[in-house]
Amino acid sequence: PIRHMLQVPSWIQAQAAESFMKLAEFCSSRLESRNDADPKMDMSAEFQSHGAELAQTVVRSLVEALRFDSEEARNRFPRALDLCASYPEVRDEFIELTSNVPCWVFLRWVPQLLASLGFHEAGCSIPLLERMAKEYPQAIFYPFQLTKEDLANSPSAQKYINRLHLLLNDNRLLCAFVESLNLLSYADQRYVDWHKSTSLAKSTHDRDRVAQLYGSFYHDYLSKSKTWTGNGYGIPLKMFASVYAAVFHQLFGYPDRCEKLLRMTKKQFSNALAQVENVSPMAKQICKMGYLELRYLSPWLADFETHCKEDSFMDQFIELPGQYKGKVVPDLENHIRIAGFDSSVLVMTSIRKPKRIGVRCNDEKEYRLLVKGGEDLRLDQRIEQLFDVFNQILRSNEKSRSRNLYLRTYNVVPLTRNVGILEWLPNTVPIKSIVMPQGGTSSELIRKLTDEMKYEVLACGKGLNLQDSWGRMCRTVSSREIIKRFRARESQIPANLLRNGLRALCASVESFISIRSRFAKTFAVFSVCGYICGIGDRHLDNFLLDESDGTLVGIDFGYSFGISLQLGIPELVPMRLTRQFINILSPLDTTVLLKHDMVYTMRALQESKHIILNVLNVFVKEPHLDFVNEAKRVRDKAKRADIPSNMSGTQSSVGSLDSKDEDLTWLPKQKIKFAQMKLERFNPKYIMSEEFSLTPHSKKAFYSAVKSAICGDRSSLRFRTENQCADVEQQIDCLIEHATDPGLLGRAYVGWHPFV
Incomplete structure (x- = not known):
């Protein structure tokens, strides 16, 4: 152009x-x-x-x-x-x-x-x-x-x-649209987000932030009229406001003069929250799931076509989000515009209760969007940006292009800190629904084994909570015993649940081979790209399968750049490569076949590492909310435990944790350094052990035992390999061995289902 x-x-x-x-x-x-x-x-x-x-x-x-x-x-x-x-x-x-x-x-x-x-x-x-x-x-x-x-x-x-x-x-129409989508979230969920964010702001004595959070929550969920949509909000919010508005006034004050809230100590704030939660169980009873009338949640969206004809919105329109890619000149005259919304909405069962809405557009087609509240989706959007760059690199590399290696991406549009829109991926189902179908015998067996694993961990704690019990287990139970228990559970589950699920989608052997091949390739590419980005939380609900062609799609990137190592029970494997995924290509040697595509992917990305690092470096300029919160949390714990802020043997470029003018971008900068090491063929165990040493876990009694498990026993390849691998093949060999180590999988969080 x-x-x-x-x-x-x-x-x-x-x-x-x-x-x-x-x-x-x-x-x-x-x-x-x-x-x-x-x-x-x-x-x-x-x-x-x-x-x-x-x-x-x-x-x-x-x-x-x-x-x-x-x-x-x-x-x-x-x-x-x-x-x-x-x-x-x-x-x-x-x-x-x-x-x-x-x-x-x-x-x-x-x-x-x-x-x-x-x-x-x-x-x-x-x-x-x-x-x-x-x-x-x-x-x-x-x-x-x-x-x-x-x-x-x-x-x-x-x-x-x-x-x-x-x-x-x-x-004004766009402003009203954003406000309406924000108000689709159930109030009790936002209440939890509000009190967590307020607690964090109070811990840093940020009075402006405390007042801002209260004003925003009050306006959205306790006031009788909204800025752009008037009283066009749904029944759940009206019921919540009718029950809790007076309580909030009494305990915290009005948003324009919330001195009561600002003066509260941490203990007083906790006591006030307890009073709020003891008022009435009504709010929880109105959080319905499944198919609902859109009007129940948002009369304004239900009457969208009528509102468009009002004088205040005359000659205004809303384009379907996600059409600006920055790759070609936008053709504004042919951009798709929203004409109305489907009369029903699907409330999903996951923890945030996201809502799938149908959008009717001026091209006479209906599009589906997933509205997700209670999360800042900017990190997901940045990961998708990075995936787009990865895809361009893979397309420009002759060998990866000839093998048709790419990532399936989707649009993520954050609207505010608390709500965003995700492109709905048609024909996709979570891997969990294939491996653990509702009412199936495998589902019941996996639940039983999960409970057994949980009770086994709790037994080590003798009255402690799950996290502390896990720490004691790592310290007191031998690696040999942990591996033995893990293998015993793994052996009870049929090895080909996922493979058989794929086969059930196919009408012929040829189509099965095609779908299986596409699955393996996209899994290999995602594994490498996810490893570079430090994407964790890879439980079975965070992988989608496109039933039409076998493409694997990773979703939900809230735990990226190694943040999952900061969890109470840290993720100790660099990617998910559990038994069901390994057996997808059986009777062929899955690890060898996966390795080839992983090597081609990693080599292509390493050859263009300067492009990737350029993109990552600008992320530091806009520290994501989760990064900042994590940095504050790690900083506070580090100050109490005297944890260093920089990697062993390197000088921190952003100052120590004790600096008065502390730059909270130190954590993202450190994460980018680890991504660079991955692009320079460093041994996965060396990177993870260095990263693990920067977490609050480094002062815990179990630290040395867990770090030893990360590095592997003396016979393992990653233990015997130098800190920097000789070539990409060796790096991928170490990565696969690390991901499949039963000693680490046996120490995984039970909800991750490591034996599946």
């Missing part, structure tokens, strides 16, 4: 783009090697001047490559943002150069551009953002709402926020 404006042959454009990218890569690598070689020279004027010259060349080359429609330059654009943050000298040139590039090119990086508004380089981003707000307002509207929340207490960012607000908030 850009090349038509330049009026030059495509082959010349391709050569020019390639030349600019080679120059950008060369200067970028020189810049990185200089900084790594002598970090103490950072303050010298000569060093900074030379660095600024290199940074200017990188930025100039990247933007010139963008003008020549380079896909690689679009992938590496975060590097330019990173350099604008580090080198003020490049900012003016960045603004001038990007002004000559169509703004749609930058649409995929809108969240990162918005995140920069809270930093010194905000002036670089605002011209691009204003252009996008004028040309593609609905592409930037949703991420802007999140940024507005994040930077509400940042005086320096307000002038930029106000400029964008004037351009974006004139679409």
Whole structure:
């Protein structure tokens, strides 16, 4: 699309783009090697001047490559943002150069551009953002709402926020749509989120945050009228407000003067919460599941077509979310618009009770969206962004492309900190429903074995809770005994439950072979990509199977970048490769066949590691809510236990945990360092043991026993392999061995069903 404006042959454009990218890569690598070689020279004027010259060349080359429609330059654009943050000298040139590039090119990086508004380089981003707000307002509207929340207490960012607000908030229909989706969440769930977030804010003495949280919760769930939808909210919320509004007034005050809440100590706040929860059980009784009338939950959405004709919403419209990919020029005239909503909604049974809604659009088709409340979906969105980059790398690599290796991705659109939309994946079912069908004998057997495993762990604690009992088990029960118990459970479950489930989908042997092959390839690719991103919580509900072609889809990435190692019962395996997955290709050697595709995937990603690390580095600029909370939690425990904040043998670039001007981005930076090590062939056991040493578990009595299990016994391959593997094949061999170690699976959380 850009090349038509330049009026030059495509082959010349391709050569020019390639030349600019080679120059950008060369200067970028020189810049990185200089900084790594002598970090103490950072303050010298000569060093900074030379660095600024290199940074200017990188930025100039990247933007010139963008003008020549380079896909690689679009992938590496975060590097330019990173350099604008580090080198003020490049900012003016960045603004001038990007002004000559169509703004749609930058649409995929809108969240990162918005995140920069809270930093010194905000002036670089605002011209691009204003252009996008004028040309593609609905592409930037949703991420802007999140940024507005994040930077509400940042005086320096307000002038930029106000400029964008004037351009974006004139679409009242969009504002009402977001408010309506937010109010689909059941109030009792949001109450739990509110008191957890408030407890965290109180622990850091953040009065502004406490007041903000209370005001938001009060407005959404206790007030009689909403900003955009009036009284168009559902019966569950009206019933909740009628029961609890007076109680909240009495205990905490009104949102505009919540001095009672602000003055409360931690103990007083806990006592007040106990009084709230003792008022009435009614709220829990109205949290229905299954198919419901949409009007029951949201009269405003049910009457959407009528509202569109009202004077206040005249000439306004809502595009179906997820249409701006940043890969081609958006065709706004043909963008799909929402015309109405299906009269019924499906409330799912999972913990957050997400709602599947049907959306009727102007193309005479119905689309399904999953509305998920109570979670900040930005981390899921960032992982999908990263997966998209992985796919482009795999497509550009000849060997991975010839083997048809790719990840299935889906749209994630965060609307606020508490609600977001996910693309509904048709023809998919959770792996758990195949392995553990409702009412099936395998399901009952697995539940029985899960209970046995739980009671076995609790027996070690002799009255302690599950987490503390687990710690005592790791310390007092030998690895040989843990493996023996694990193998005994594993042997009781038929080995081919998943394989037979796949076979039941097929009408012929040929179709089974095809579906099985697609399953194995997508599983191999996801395993490697998930490992690089440190994605945990891989229980059987977090894998979906596309029944039409066998594609495996990973979902729910809330525990990414190694956060699952911080859990009370940490995940000690780098990916899920349990018996059911191993036997999917039987009677063939599954580990060998999986290994080939894993090697091709890992090698392709390692060859383009600079692109991946560029993307990861800008994530540090927008620390996700879970990252920040986790950093605070780890920091508080570390201060009490004197846990170091940096990896063994390395100097922290963000200061110690005792620093007064503590930068809470230290945790994401550390996670990115571990991702880099994975892309540099470090032994999985070495990375995990280093990462585990940074957790609060490192001061626990069970720490040495668990770390020893992570490293493996003396006969294991990963134990005998150096800290950095000799090649990708050896790295994948260590990874597979680590993931299938019965000593680690025997120490897994029971709800993970490690023996399945």
